Amino acid sequence: MSTLRAMWRAVLLQVALSRRAPEHALILLIAPMQTTTMLALTVTSHRPDAVANAVLAPGLIGLWVAALDHAGRIVPEDRWAGRFTPMIAAPVPLGPVVAGRVAMVVLVGAAAFAESWLVAALGFGRVVAVADPALFAVAVAVTCLATIGTATLLSAVLVVSRARDVLQNSLGYPFYILGGILVPVAALPGWLHPFSRVVFLSWSAELLRGAVRGDADAWFRPVAAILGLGAAAMAAGLWLTRRYVDRSRREGMVEFA
């Protein structure tokens, strides 16, 4: 119970921090431009069937950027600012606190979905109708949950890594491709498909497109896959964060401010 309370406090902390840090909302400035570019391409190439893809892609990219960029900075920033030591000297473990903050960051990224839809409607006069709104809402919700889990793992991986900046800069496009964000997974070479299936974004992209088209019959399997992959990432992230704290205590990597 107290760990959940700490998670919730971490969410509120991140809300307060993001309100005072305009850079946290950068993705909301980028998403309309991405939408504009993608929609312009689909319109000029006379592909009305790809409009939905062009609107959904910036939303998924927004989630991923939020996970990769902001979530990856949480622990290093706390460390640099001298908050890491009092945090690990507190009874609540660090992992759930990071997860709570990551959750808020991801929710900010999710707003890119709404922005993309508005850009298409207001800027291009293309109102993307969602054939199955309930499934679409479920798909967005489980995608956000899975992103929170994955972001918790990414946060831990980036902290443990000695090449944080390189990783952060290079983990964008591989996941946009494997996640079927830019083009559907079916359009990728066959040997990439098994790799795509372990990236939750590939399931999310298909489910979202299916909800927009209204032809997503077997929705249970992708929802389970998204949640399962997200939960596995969350568990791995919490485990890795604990390992990192233990290693810091063992090797004397914890500095006083």
Added chain:
Amino acid sequence: MEAAVHTSGLRRVYRRGRKDPVVALDDLTLTIERNEIHGLLGPNGAGKTTLVKILSTVLLPSGGSARILGHDVVADTRDVRSLIGLVLGGDRGLYDRLSARRNLLFWGALYRLDARTTRERADALLERVGLAERADDRVERFSRGMRQRLHLARGLLHEPRMLFLDEPTSGLDPVAAGAFRRLVLDLRAEGRTFLLATHDMDEATALCDRVTLIDRGRMLLSADTARVGRFLGERECVDFTHPDPSVAEGLALLPDVTGVERRDGAAWRVHTAGRDGSRRVLGWLLDRDVLTARRGEPSLEEVYLRAVGDRGMRV
């Protein structure tokens, strides 16, 4: 009743790749009684911070054991964390873009406090440390002294029985440092125990019941602050005031005198070889119409300087 802190043969070694390992703490056995303010002194690199880190559970020892109020810092980490408060000096360690109150609300959750309790305690503590009127101001607008008081409020939020203070008044002006020390004394009166790591000898003398001096990871002495001068053996000193420097020059020639130093204006301190020497110096001063002179023991600072020697700039 268990001591507030007890370490036995505590050892910490830092491995540095292919370089020789650094022994930061070596066989340190120390007891701090409950409700005591205990000073931890030593030059840079002596092992003070390493000891505080181990006792506050953020660093694991390489050997030996340490217990806080009966709980082992390695085996009972969670219990220990509920019992201790960590107050670090410096400008960092807080969320600068948030208000003092918001900072405390977040840290309260990390100590498993519910929202209502955290709010009540945060308000009370902000009042107590003199920040109530600035509670909703961003921390980035706070002076160093105000930040320090907020650090203390954070450390007290979960009502710990043992507090670790690391250079708490470093960089504070004398008024702010004095206020901070009074607050510490008030908190001790409530039954809390303090371990104060400091370089400030005046602070240690003013606050601490006992002090421990460590260097190169080893304990050099641990004693009541008032009696720490006895660690210099038979050495004593005589303090006197006289406007004429020739008196001091004459004193320096006496066989029992090991040194004469000017303290402040007309104030002098004479170091003697022992009690008999002090008596002879006092008699010599009386013969020269010196009206204010008193025998004393070397101060904590003198003991520190003699024990540490010329290590000041070396680590």
